[in-house]
Amino acid sequence: DAGVTQSPTHLIKTRGQQVTLRCSPKSGHDTVSWYQQALGQGPQFIFQYYEEEERQRGNFPDRFSGHQFPNYSSELNVNALLLGDSALYLCASSDSGLGPTQYFGPGTRLLVL
Amino acid sequence: KNQVEQSPQSLIILEGKNCTLQCNYTVSPFSNLRWYKQDTGRGPVSLTIMTFSENTKSNGRYTATLDADTKQSSLHITASQLSDSASYICVVTAPFGASGGSYIPTFGRGTSLIVHP
Numbered sequence: 036d037a038g039v040t041q042s043p044t045h046l047i048k049t050r051g052q053q054v055t056l057r058c059s060p061k062s063g064h065d066t067v068s069w070y071q072q073a074l075g076q077g078p079q080f081i082f083q084y085y086e087e088e089e090r091q092r093g094n095f096p097d098r099f100s101g102h103q104f105p106n107y108s109s110e111l112n113v114n115a116l117l118l119g120d121s122a123l124y125l126c127a128s129s130d131s132g133l134g135p136t137q138y139f140g141p142g143t144r145l146l147v148l
Numbered sequence: 149k150n151q152v153e154q155s156p157q158s159l160i161i162l163e164g165k166n167c168t169l170q171c172n173y174t175v176s177p178f179s180n181l182r183w184y185k186q187d188t189g190r191g192p193v194s195l196t197i198m199t200f201s202e203n204t205k206s207n208g209r210y211t212a213t214l215d216a217d218t219k220q221s222s223l224h225i226t227a228s229q230l231s232d233s234a235s236y237i238c239v240v241t242a243p244f245g246a247s248g249g250s251y252i253p254t255f256g257r258g259t260s261l262i263v264h265p
Contacts, residue, residue, distance in 0.1 A: 039191070070255075075257070076257055077152075077237055077255035077256050077257045077258050078192070078237075078255045079255070080252065080253060080254075080255075091252060123189070125191050125192070127191075136194065136197060137194075137253075138194070139184075139191030139192045139193070140191050141190055141191050142189070142190070142191050144189065
């Protein structure tokens, strides 16, 4: 049973570019949450997707957008990249019917130059 | 504002010793509290999860306690091993929306633990 997978593992972009990160949830999970973790900080909640819709959103600008597909996989898009967007982006999946237990993926390390 | 504060920020101990990490929170209402272990550059892995009515939960050498009245939790690690070197993150979750709805977690900044041989 595959856990949460994310791609790519590492990414380097320049300011102003756009990036798309991908996440496949754990088998049987229907809810995907995205987090940004700056170096030395705890993860910050970006948003959560359920039934292909954004259900909750943290304090992030509209440059951060997402999508969930019918197979429950998800994408995180960031437009007009800033240096401060450099971070580890974590995806977590959960089963809406079983409560809030989340399983995290390994993350995508984004570096903006 | 919901906050989770962890202490100490970092900790160095010798292999075989015990240690205790602290977590104070202001999240309200409260759904559950979890402790995660995060190795450098990896995603967090859940160690324990406790609801409002639970005051202790063990997972091998890890024992978490919860005092919902004082809004404090601790994670005790017994007989530490080199592989325990990691960041330990406290996460408090509040329910959202009708009938619980979705769950919004608030993460602490973590305690960085280094175990020396």
